Amino acid sequence: MKPNEDLPMNLKECDVLVIGGGPAGSTAAALLAQRGHNVTLIEKARHPRFHIGESLLPANLPLLEQLGVAEQVRAIAMDKWAAEFVSPWHEHKQVFHFADAWDKSMPLAYQVQRDEFDEILIRNAERKGANVIEGCRVTGIAFQPNDQGAIVHSRHDDGAEQSWRARFVLDASGRETFLGNHFKAKIRNEKHNSTALYAHFTGARRNDGKDAGNITIFWFDHGWFWFIPLANGKTSVGAVTWPYYLKTRSKPLDQFLMDTIAMCPQLKERLEGAEMVTKAEATGNYSYICDHTHAANYLLLGDAYTFIDPVFSSGVMLAMNSAFVGADAVDCCLRRPAEAAAALKRFDKTMRIGPKQFTWFIYRVTNPTMRDLFMGARNLWRMQEALLSVLAGDVFRKIGIGPSLLAFKALYYAVSLKNLKRTMMAARNRKKNIQPVDLQGGMHN
Numbered sequence: 001m002k003p004n005e006d007l008p009m010n011l012k013e014c015d016v017l018v019i020g021g022g023p024a025g026s027t028a029a030a031l032l033a034q035r036g037h038n039v040t041l042i043e044k045a046r047h048p049r050f051h052i053g054e055s056l057l058p059a060n061l062p063l064l065e066q067l068g069v070a071e072q073v074r075a076i077a078m079d080k081w082a083a084e085f086v087s088p089w090h091e092h093k094q095v096f097h098f099a100d101a102w103d104k105s106m107p108l109a110y111q112v113q114r115d116e117f118d119e120i121l122i123r124n125a126e127r128k129g130a131n132v133i134e135g136c137r138v139t140g141i142a143f144q145p146n147d148q149g150a151i152v153h154s155r156h157d158d159g160a161e162q163s164w165r166a167r168f169v170l171d172a173s174g175r176e177t178f179l180g181n182h183f184k185a186k187i188r189n190e191k192h193n194s195t196a197l198y199a200h201f202t203g204a205r206r207n208d209g210k211d212a213g214n215i216t217i218f219w220f221d222h223g224w225f226w227f228i229p230l231a232n233g234k235t236s237v238g239a240v241t242w243p244y245y246l247k248t249r250s251k252p253l254d255q256f257l258m259d260t261i262a263m264c265p266q267l268k269e270r271l272e273g274a275e276m277v278t279k280a281e282a283t284g285n286y287s288y289i290c291d292h293t294h295a296a297n298y299l300l301l302g303d304a305y306t307f308i309d310p311v312f313s314s315g316v317m318l319a320m321n322s323a324f325v326g327a328d329a330v331d332c333c334l335r336r337p338a339e340a341a342a343a344l345k346r347f348d349k350t351m352r353i354g355p356k357q358f359t360w361f362i363y364r365v366t367n368p369t370m371r372d373l374f375m376g377a378r379n380l381w382r383m384q385e386a387l388l389s390v391l392a393g394d395v396f397r398k399i400g401i402g403p404s405l406l407a408f409k410a411l412y413y414a415v416s417l418k419n420l421k422r423t424m425m426a427a428r429n430r431k432k433n434i435q436p437v438d439l440q441g442g443m444h445n
Contacts, residue, residue, distance in 0.1 A: 010162060014040040014131070016330060017152050017166035019138050019179075021047065023316050024302030025172030026121035027067060027323035028330075033129035035331055040164060041130050042154055044137040047122050048115035050278070052198055054228050054236050055080065055215050055313035058098050058106035059393030063320045072120045077110035078213040078231040083313075083391055086218045086266050089368070090375040095214070101388035102401050109313075109392070111213055113230050136162070138178060141169070147296040168330050169298040172323070175283075177304050180290040189287035192363055194223065194309055195246040197257050197282040198238030203274040204229070217311065219371060220264040224311060227270060234277065237261070240309065246284060253280040293351045294344050297333075299326045306355050309362045317393040318354045325350045350396065357395040360409070367426050369416045373408070383408040 016032050018025045021043030029041040056077075064070040082097045099107035126132045135157040142151045149167040156162065171179040180186035206212045206229050216227040223241035230236060239260050249256045257280040262268055289306040293299065302319030325347050332343035364370040377384045386404035389395070416423040 011151070012040075012162065012164050014038045014164055014166050015334060016040070016168045016170060017042065017150075017164050018130075018170045018172055019152075020172035020174055020176075020304070021045075021122045021125075021132065021134065022051070022118055022172060022174055022302070022319065023121055024174075024304070024319035024323045024326075025170065026118070026125045027063075027320050028170050028172060028301060028327050029125040029130040029132070030067060030121070030128040031323065031327035032330060033125065035327070037331070037334065039125075039130040040166070041122070041125055041132045042136050042138055042152075043122065043132070043134045046134045047119040049118070051114035051118060052196075052236070052238070052281075053310060053313075053315050054111050054114055054117075054230060055226070055310075056110045056112060057313055057317045057391075057393030058101075058109045059395075060109060060317045060320065061106065063317075063324065066324070067121075067124065067320075069120050069124050072124075073110065073112065073117060076116045076120070076231060077112050078229055079210075080109045080111050080213045080215060081107065081210055082214045084214050084216040085374050086216060087371055087375050088220060088264070088266070089371065092375070094375045094377060095211075096377070096384075096388055096391055098388065098392050100385065101392045101394065102382070102385045102399055102404075103389065103394055103397075106392055106394065111215065111228050111230055111236075113232060113234070138173075141179070141182060143297065149297055167297065167334060170301055170326060170330070171298065171304040172301040172319075174303040175307060177288070177290065177300075179298060179300060180288075180304060185290040185292060186288055187291060189289060189308060192287045192308055192359075193243055194240050194287060195243050195282065195284040196238050196240045196310070197246065197253060197260065197280055198226075198236065199254070199257060199276050199280040200230075200234045200236055200278040201271060201274040202233055202235070202277050204235035204237070205270045205272065205274075206235075215313065216270075218264050218267045219366070220267075222260075222263070223366060225261070225264055225267050226310070227267060235274070237267070237271065240311065243284060246282065253282055256280070289355070293348045294329075296340070296344075299329065299347065300351075301326050305351060308355065308359055309365075311362060311365050312358055312391060314354065314358050314393060321354065321396065322351055354395055357390060361390065364412070367416075368422055369412060369419065369426075372415065373412060381407045383411070 015037040016039045018029045018041040029039050033039040085094045138154050140153040152164045177186050218225040222245040226238050228236040301322040329343040329347040333340040382404045386401035389401050
């Protein structure tokens, strides 16, 4: 379609159109509207809506301050001072306190119920001047020649259709990866593939005092569990497993989740007498990456670009950080076109930093050697401080953790070589277990 030719009659105009009203989309919309741009955000659901991914990182908190929502989020959040790891192959529990990280200025994070958290962010975008449209799904897009923006088509819940002409498009559609699918740029991660099943519980046993909000990671034979206490008395519990395990399901998902929990005595004990208050849900094949982060008139933000594994709770932080650097890039492209190429290059570089820092650990988190190092962590050559900085999400600033992380990785390879037979067996099992799974029986894909 050529510019101004065969355009929809009800065409509206905006500077920036944001697809998706999760943390990435709402953050970017708020920042750009605050800078005076005409921003439209289109969200298929209506807030509040259920979403998984309740654990934030200490690196989230400065972003919330800059966004102007820190007090609102604090009011609905559970303080998280530490992350705990429990292994059936070790007798003790390992606790990592964020206050012990390289930079001691970010000692805590939050656990949040996502329906409340995401609504705070999207209402903030409205207050900052973004045109927020909920209950509306983007159905098509046509990019104009000579980088003259795009025509975006949508359909409201009531069937009414609407189109926009936007100078710039931000894809913050999460795992739907609207533009990734449009351009066939989404690639299944061949090095890592997982499935997850999860639900909310009431009555779960928590730690005492200040440790009540700690996230706990439980390893077990088929993967790992998360245990995330929330401020409203609920606890989010989920199992991340290799795809083969979910394929063994032959019973309703609620029962399958409870049977899976029973495989982990330490977690089962924490849930003794607890009640599942949401239906169990499952998702599969969620490890992917798109083959590019941007073009001249669009960006991929957060999970619309890549998602690997939730073990380090990095999703919301990476999404919001991508929105901050994305807003800077878009503002530059619209106001100072001569600097656009450099701004987009900076955006691309930043988008790749976070996944690169986390993936090395994620690919190995179920390896026996990595479990041993986590459970026996020591601060030799400040390795534990550097590891804690990664767990805190402090991966974008140059704070000097590089040499200590290299030392940790060297130790990992040395221990793996020392236990070569075990290492080779783990590698074979990992290769065997990385395979797609087709979710059936009403589960969400």
